[in-house]
Amino acid sequence: MDSTTLAQVTGNVATIGYGLATLGPGIGIGILVAKTQEATARQPEVAGQLRINMFIGMALVEALGLIGLVAGLVF
Amino acid sequence: MLHSVTIAAGEGEVPTGIWLFIPPDYDILWSAVALVAIALLFWKKVLPTFTKILDERTELIQGGIAKAESAQAEAQEALAEYTRQLAEARAEAGRIREAARAEGSVIVAELRTKASEDAARILENAQRQIEAERQQAAQSLKAEVGALATDLASRIVGESLADSARQSRVIDRFLDELEASTADQR
Amino acid sequence: MRAPGPADLGECALITAATNHLLAASGEDGGFPIPSMGEFFPAPIFFEGTIFEFNRMTLVRLVATIVLVALFWVVTNRARLVPGRAQNIAEMGLDFVRVNIAEEILGKQHARPFIPLLTTMFFAIFALNITGVIPFLNIASTSVVAVPMLLAVASFVAFIYAGIKAHGAVGYLRTTLFPSGVPWPIYIILAPIELLSTFVLRPATLTIRLMANMLAGHLLLVLFFGMTHWLFLEADGALKGVGVITLGAAIAFTVFEIFISALQAYIFTLLTAVYINLSQEAH
Numbered sequence: 001m002d003s004t005t006l007a008q009v010t011g012n013v014a015t016i017g018y019g020l021a022t023l024g025p026g027i028g029i030g031i032l033v034a035k036t037q038e039a040t041a042r043q044p045e046v047a048g049q050l051r052i053n054m055f056i057g058m059a060l061v062e063a064l065g066l067i068g069l070v071a072g073l074v075f
Numbered sequence: 076m077l078h079s080v081t082i083a084a085g086e087g088e089v090p091t092g093i094w095l096f097i098p099p100d101y102d103i104l105w106s107a108v109a110l111v112a113i114a115l116l117f118w119k120k121v122l123p124t125f126t127k128i129l130d131e132r133t134e135l136i137q138g139g140i141a142k143a144e145s146a147q148a149e150a151q152e153a154l155a156e157y158t159r160q161l162a163e164a165r166a167e168a169g170r171i172r173e174a175a176r177a178e179g180s181v182i183v184a185e186l187r188t189k190a191s192e193d194a195a196r197i198l199e200n201a202q203r204q205i206e207a208e209r210q211q212a213a214q215s216l217k218a219e220v221g222a223l224a225t226d227l228a229s230r231i232v233g234e235s236l237a238d239s240a241r242q243s244r245v246i247d248r249f250l251d252e253l254e255a256s257t258a259d260q261r
Numbered sequence: 262m263r264a265p266g267p268a269d270l271g272e273c274a275l276i277t278a279a280t281n282h283l284l285a286a287s288g289e290d291g292g293f294p295i296p297s298m299g300e301f302f303p304a305p306i307f308f309e310g311t312i313f314e315f316n317r318m319t320l321v322r323l324v325a326t327i328v329l330v331a332l333f334w335v336v337t338n339r340a341r342l343v344p345g346r347a348q349n350i351a352e353m354g355l356d357f358v359r360v361n362i363a364e365e366i367l368g369k370q371h372a373r374p375f376i377p378l379l380t381t382m383f384f385a386i387f388a389l390n391i392t393g394v395i396p397f398l399n400i401a402s403t404s405v406v407a408v409p410m411l412l413a414v415a416s417f418v419a420f421i422y423a424g425i426k427a428h429g430a431v432g433y434l435r436t437t438l439f440p441s442g443v444p445w446p447i448y449i450i451l452a453p454i455e456l457l458s459t460f461v462l463r464p465a466t467l468t469i470r471l472m473a474n475m476l477a478g479h480l481l482l483v484l485f486f487g488m489t490h491w492l493f494l495e496a497d498g499a500l501k502g503v504g505v506i507t508l509g510a511a512i513a514f515t516v517f518e519i520f521i522s523a524l525q526a527y528i529f530t531l532l533t534a535v536y537i538n539l540s541q542e543a544h
Contacts, residue, residue: 048365052535059532060458063466069473074093089302096469098407101305101314106407109326110415113385116330118377124337125355131342 014072021068028061223253296483301405301476321392322402329388358383358530366534367541375537378419382412383530386471390522393479394515401522404475406468413464416533420463424540433540463536467529474525478518485511 036054040047090097098106230245303317336351344352358380363372389408393401402408424433437459438452485507492504 052366052531055528055531056535056539059466059470059535062470063462066466066469066473070096070469073095089297089299095298096406098405098410099314100312101308102319102405102407103411104312105315105319105322106402106411109322109389109402110381110385110408110411112326112330113388114377114381116333117381117384121333121337121351121355122377122380124340125352128340128342128344129352135342 012072014075018068018072021071022065025061025065028064029058032057032061296480296487300400300479300483303400318400318402318405321398321400322389322408324398325388325392325402329384333384354384355380362527362530362534366531366538371538371541375419375423375534378415379530379534382415382533383526386412386526386529387523390475390525391519393475393482393522394518401475401479403471403525404479406472409468409471412471412529413467416467416529416536417460417464419533420536420540423537427541437540467532471525471529474521478514478521481514482511482518485514 032054036050039050227246227249230249231242301318305314305316306320307313307315333351336347339345340348359372359376362383363376363379366372367375386403389402391401392398393404421433424437427433428436438455439448440451440455443451489504489507489511492500492507
């Protein structure tokens with residue numbers, strides 16, 4: 001019983017993995033920055049504090065994207 | 076050097092897998108050298124200098140403002156003090172003038188009373204003295220008048236038997252003698 | 262195919278060496294140039310095999326350090342009460358770190374002990390990043406893991422030191438692993454997550470963020486410049502026109518890379534300040 005190969009993907013699967021990994025953080029950071037913009041437009045005087053919170057959130061969200069990149073390179 | 080480089084791929088030893096994320100020791104060393112150099116630069120040299128300059132600048136500006144304000148306050152105070160002293164001096168001058176005037180009138184009054192007192196005293200003294208002399212004169216006159224009257228009476232009695240011309244002659248003679256004696260006495 | 266720029270412009274032996282190496286590494290010969298990870302691991306120049314091994318990347322790193330130190334040395338020596346132009350620029354940079362990063366996040370009192378660290382980080386990262394677009398240097402030393410790792414270790418030590426100073430060692434662990442305002446059963450899953458997030462993920466993500474940004478930027482620049490060069494010189498007729506597009510893209514991407522260099526420096530420093538702040542305040 002030979003199994004025939006119908007389709008084949010060659011190359012590094014890690015790149016596909018990283019491509020998938022960028023979806024979540026991309027959307028997450030987009031929402032984060034958008035909400036910060038909205039809130040700053042509503043209340044410009046707290047813009048500083050909002051920006052700081054945005055960076056903290058961005059650090060956490062971007063971590064996932066970076067773990068995706070690293071996993072692709074390491075394994 | 077060029078030869079050794081073109082020999083094979085991966086001459087620089089491209090790591091794969093996890094080794095991509097573990098730095099080789101030489102890299103750590105040179106990175107540490109670079110970072111420590113930059114850290115020393117900022118820590119020891121740049122930041123202290125710029126902090127000092129910023130502080131100086133702030134102090135200059137603040138100090139300048141503060142100094143100007145304090146100078147102005149001092150000037151105001153000096154002006155107020157000067158005005159106050161002037162007013163005081165003027166008041167004191169007026170006071171002194173008043174005091175002098177009052178004292179002058181007092182002195183004049185004093186002198187006047189003293190003068191009048193003196194005058195009264197002198198007057199009193201003089202009157203007393205006149206009184207005393209009058210009494211003395213009256214006393215002496217009383218004594219003398221008694222003697223004279225007795226003398227006249229005796230002469231009259233002595234002469235009364237004679238005639239009246241002789242009487243008048245005796246009396247005239249007596250009065251002349253009296254006049255002559257009082258003129259001598261005087 | 263080539264490191265962008267220098268092979269066209271100069272005959273520096275070191276850079277030609279790197280070029281040859283890249284040729285050998287990618288195995289391409291007259292085909293479409295593809296940059297590879299070999300870019301970042303040039304051949305050693307001096308002291309090969311020992312701890313003092315010196316390659317092109319280290320050379321670029323030392324050049325950047327020397328230029329930065331020299332610039333600031335000169336400006337500081339000539340610092341006057343009334344600033345000249347160079348001093349103004351230096352002061353702008355220093356004030357940016359002091360006011361916009363340190364004092365905005367940490368507050369004036371708490372910021373003071375950490376300002377040297379933050380200033381060093383910002384200017385070091387910016388100077389080492391910007392060499393990626395400077396001709397003849399063309400590689401950012403922060404794109405291999407050593408420099409970001411050292412900086413992340415410095416940041417890690419800083420925020421743990423700040424936390425221990427503010428709360429004491431046990432108190433710091435307590436406030437970090439068991440933040441207040443949470444019903445106690447949740448601590449069972451929250452504490453490991455917090456442990457991982459604070460003590461592992463923070464330095465790791467700082468490192469990888471900087472490294473990956475610089476790595477990707479450099480690869481893209483190499484790709485665009487290489488493609489332009491190949492298209493202009495070795496492609497057939499109509500494809501030469503595409504070279505113009507890639508050249509435009511390369512220029513745009515260079516500008517973007519300058520912006521990313523500054524932004525990554527800012528983000529690294531800002532996150533360090535934020536971590537210090539988070540360690541200091543009670544949750």
